Amino acid sequence: MPNPYSEIFKAPGAKGFAAAGFVARLPIAMAPIGIVAMLSQTHGEYWLAGAVSATYALTNAVLAPQISRLVDRHGQAKVLTPTTIVSVIAFAVLLVATNQNWPIWTLFVSALLAAAMPSMPAMVRARWSEIFHDRPELNTAFAFESAADELVYIAGASLSVGLSVALFPEAGMLASTLFLAFGSAAFILQRSTEPRIRPLEHGGGGSAIRQRPVQIITFALIFIGATFATAEVSAVAITKELGQPSAASLVIGVYAVGSFVVGLIIGALNLTMPLQRQLAIAVAIIALTTLPLLVVNTVPMLALAIFVSGVAISPTFITAFGLIERRVPAAMLTEGVTWVMTGIGIGMALGSFATGWVVDNYGAHNGFWVSVAAGTIALLTVLLGQRSLGGERRAVSALPQPAE
Known part of the structure; x- marks a missing residue:
C-alpha cells in the first residue's frame, strides 16, 4: 500500500x-x-x-x-x-x-x-x-498541514x-x-x-465571515482554542503546586504529541463518513476528555490525561478546514481558512485570560473547568450547525464581464 x-x-x-x-x-x-x-x-x-x-x-x-x-x-x-x-x-x-x-x-x-x-x-x-x-x-494534505502547525x-x-x-x-x-x-x-x-483567481458570484463581494459554515466553524474553534490555552496554563499551575514546575514543559509537549500522531493517522485513512459528522465526533471527544482533567492529582496522571485530551485536536482541524474547502465559495477560500485560524487564536487569548483568573481565585485544579465549559459550547455549536455544514460547495457564478 x-x-x-x-x-x-x-x-x-x-x-x-x-x-x-x-x-x-x-x-x-x-x-x-x-x-x-x-x-x-x-x-x-x-x-x-x-x-x-x-x-x-x-x-x-x-x-x-x-x-x-x-x-x-x-x-x-x-x-x-x-x-x-x-x-x-x-x-x-x-x-x-x-x-x-x-x-x-x-x-x-x-x-x-x-x-x-x-x-x-x-x-x-x-x-x-x-x-x-x-x-x-486533499484530506491527507490537510492532515500534513495540521501536523506542520503542531510542529x-x-x-x-x-x-x-x-x-x-x-x-x-x-x-x-x-x-x-x-x-x-x-x-x-x-x-x-x-x-x-x-491558486488562480476565481470570479465572484453575483452579490458575492462581501466577506467570507458572512457564510454560515464559516461562522459556525469559527465560533466553535474559538472555544477549541480556549481548551488549548487552558491545558497549557493549568499544566504550569498544577505542576508548580505539586512541587515539580520543570515537568510543565514535558506535560505540554505530551499534549501536542498526542494530537500530532493521531492527525497523521487520520490523514492516511480515506474516511467516507460525512465531514460534518467527523467534526462532531472529534469535538465530542475533546469535550468528553476534558472531564478526567478535573481529578488529576499527580504529574503522571496529568500527563496521561493531557495526552488523551489532545488526541482529537488534529482531527478537528483536518475536518474543519475540509468543511471550509467544501462549503465556502472558491473565490473566498483563503479568507475562509484565515477566519477559522483567527478564531483559534482569539480562543487561545481568551482561554489564557479566563484560566489565569480562575487559577488565581479558585486554585490550580479548577482551571480545567474552563476546558469543560469551552468544550461543551464547541460541541453544542457543531451539533446545532450540522445541517448548515452538510451539503456541497455553493455554486459560484461569474460576474458579468465588461465588453471589450
Whole structure:
C-alpha cells in the first residue's frame, strides 16, 4: 500500500511550496513569545513586554482575514509581497528600537505595523486545495498541514525563547524575522502552484465571515482554542503546586504529541463518513476528555490525561478546514481558512485570560473547568450547525464581464 503522504508530494511543486510555507509560518509561534522574551530582558518590565506582544497578536488577528480577502481577489503574489515587506521592515525596526532603547511608543508602532504578516497556513492550504480539489488526497494534505502547525507551535516558541536566553535578547526575534523574509520570498517566487483567481458570484463581494459554515466553524474553534490555552496554563499551575514546575514543559509537549500522531493517522485513512459528522465526533471527544482533567492529582496522571485530551485536536482541524474547502465559495477560500485560524487564536487569548483568573481565585485544579465549559459550547455549536455544514460547495457564478 503506497504511503499517502509520499503520494501528495508527487504533485509538481508541492515539496517546494510546503517547505517554504513551513519556514515562513514559524514566526506565528516565534514572534509573540519572542517579543516577550526580548523586551522582558532588555527593559525588565513584563507588563511592557506583554502589552507590545498583545498589540502585535490582536492586530494581526484583525488584519489577517482582510489580507486573505485581498489575496482571493488579486492573487497571492500581488498581496503577499507588499504585506510581507511591511511586516519584515516593522520587525527590523522593533529590533533596532529595542537594542537602541528608543522611546516606548516606537515599540508599539512597529509591533502594530508588523501585524501585516499574512496567514501563511491559509496560503499553503489554498495551494493544496488548488491541486487536489474534490479529491481524497486533499484530506491527507490537510492532515500534513495540521501536523506542520503542531510542529511550528512545539518548536517555534521553544526556539525563540531558547535563542533569546542563550545568545542575546533580540536573537529569537531576529531568527523569526529572517524565517519570515526568506521563507515568504521562496513561497511567493513559486508561481506555478499559486491558486488562480476565481470570479465572484453575483452579490458575492462581501466577506467570507458572512457564510454560515464559516461562522459556525469559527465560533466553535474559538472555544477549541480556549481548551488549548487552558491545558497549557493549568499544566504550569498544577505542576508548580505539586512541587515539580520543570515537568510543565514535558506535560505540554505530551499534549501536542498526542494530537500530532493521531492527525497523521487520520490523514492516511480515506474516511467516507460525512465531514460534518467527523467534526462532531472529534469535538465530542475533546469535550468528553476534558472531564478526567478535573481529578488529576499527580504529574503522571496529568500527563496521561493531557495526552488523551489532545488526541482529537488534529482531527478537528483536518475536518474543519475540509468543511471550509467544501462549503465556502472558491473565490473566498483563503479568507475562509484565515477566519477559522483567527478564531483559534482569539480562543487561545481568551482561554489564557479566563484560566489565569480562575487559577488565581479558585486554585490550580479548577482551571480545567474552563476546558469543560469551552468544550461543551464547541460541541453544542457543531451539533446545532450540522445541517448548515452538510451539503456541497455553493455554486459560484461569474460576474458579468465588461465588453471589450
